[in-house]
Amino acid sequence: MGNLELLIDGASGYRAYALVVLMRLNHLPPGPRGYPIIGSMLDLADADKVPAIAEGWARDYGKICYTKIGGTRFMWLNTASAVKELMDKRGSKYSSRPHLPMAFDAVSGQARQFFMPYGDRWRSIRKVSHAALNIKTSNSYRPIQDFESKQVMYEFLNASDNEAFYDINRRYSASVIMTVAYGHRVATWDDPVVKKIYKVLDHFVLMAAPGAWIVDAFPSLTVLPSFLVQNWWKIGREWFDYDSKVYLDLYRGLVEDVKAGKAKDCFVKDFYLGNPEKNGIDELAAAYSAGTLVEAGSESTSTVINSWLLACLLYPHTMKAAQEELDRVVGSDRMPTFDDENNLPYIRAMAKETLRWRPITKFGVNHASTEDDWYDGYFIPKGSVVMLNWWGIHFDPKRWEDPHSFEPMRYIDDPYTTAEALNTANPDERDHFTYGAGRRVCTGIHLAQNSLFINMARTMWAFNVVKAKGPDGTVLEPSTATHPGFLAVPVKFPCAFEPRTQKHAEIVEQSWLQAEKEGLHWSRAKSAI
DSSP: OOHHHHHHHHHHHHHHHHHHHHHHHTTOOOOOOOBTTTBTGGGGTSGGGHHHHHHHHHHHHOSEEEEEETTEEEEEEOSHHHHIIIIIITTTTSOBOOOOIIIIIIITTTOOGGGOOSSHHHHHHHHHHHHHHSHHHHHTTHHHHHHHHHHHHHHHHTOSSTTHHHHHHHHHHHHHHHHHHHSOOOOSTTOHHHHHHHHHHHHHHHHHSTTSSHHHHOGGGGGSOGGGTTTHHHHHHHHHHHHHHHHHHHHHHHHHHHHTTOOOSSHHHHHHHTOGGGGTOOHHHHHHHHHHHHHHHHHHHHHHHHHHHHHHHHOHHHHHHHHHHHHHHTOSSSOOOGGGGGGOHHHHHHHHHHHHHSOSBSSOEEEEOSSOEEETTEEEOTTOEEEEOHHHHHTOTTTSSSTTSOOGGGGTTOOSOHHHHTTOSSGGGOOOOTTOOGGGOOTTHHHHHHHHHHHHHHHHHHEEEEOOBOTTSOBOOOOOOBOSSSBOOBOOOOOEEEESSHHHHHHHHHHHHHHHHHOOOOOOOOOOO
16 A cells, blocks of 8 residues: 555544544533633633522533533533432543642642542542541541530630631631541641641632633643743642641651650551552652541531521521420430430531532532543533532522522431432432532541531520621621632621520530540541551
């Protein structure tokens, strides 16, 4: 065969391939047209507008819709059935992450599990995280949560101002996860370690939002000098230097304590003794494995609790319903405990409704497809970013009456815990999607649910949560705004905690003073790390 024939055959083959690609691209899901080159990037530029936009896309385009953000294709899964089929049933194709040069390469040194692509390295670290946070191990942390919750109630009772609760809840969240991860209890919000952790979280929020960094939307731009493209590499490496030092210092310090025989029970102790190197996990990845637990558990839990308190102010009838249940089940002689959980369905419903009403990020959850695929007659190209659009799912009026209202009674007859609901055969029976879906579902679900239950139950038992008043007696209306960035963290708002009776106040005070005197004592369940 001559060169001409080879050239003709090659051209014919290319034309055939191009025709197939073109035909497939003609079967992309419907979606907003967007602008040339940048696509729908401007729709996501203002994070505070994303929830309403994403909800509108679900309403306008159905089960799945398509947008383009820069050079990246986004597929938005707008129904529970679409999430179930793709992220759960076809998990082998939809469990990766999009490659983000800024977030993963520059800032994370390719060590942060959240941004890791699906593969052996991710699975090794995921296995370790699951062992640390499975239901048995998580329940062994309940003494920590019980202890920290008693301090929270005491601090609510003695709060210096009507916004103090906000950081009280942040201290609680940080202390629980820091004790779990490093054996380090956070007794006050002024703890210098926590200040460092929250600076790392600030970096995470700034790097994670879709479209925030142009190299994450147009990865081909990484070939240009960094100073021409938001100076992304210089900024990213500065953040990495800070973040990695925080996590490596914590990890190395704990390792030295293990070697000296004085380390407390914690994730890092078990992790190190399990010899992570045998699973291909180097020191940096090991340090980030513990750090990722802290990232996931610090701001998220306090965000949910503070969002719930906002709901109590806006929908006071829900507080009355919770208190009626608590008075009937628990009475006024003691605070609620974990043993009461199965008899407090309204408290559990409050947690579920908060997670439906105010998910913890403004953008939903993104996975990446690793193979070409078809769904419902539409083509999903390999390398697409596949978004779990919880705004479309959580606010679907076909399932939820008046979806923008906070109403725990939606879940009063729900027989499943949130963890059990992950695996329901009928996707429309799942309570919410705030913990994600598929093989990357949040490993901390059991720990988080325990924190939400014990704090919600005790707050409702002890206090009337009401709108605060100014010096002149004027009622101060709470803001419903959130901080800028990736996470849906509410801004501080005024809130008053009035003891329901003097007896309730005395029990709160005595419970904490006794706990403080005895100290925190607990034993971590053995895991398979």
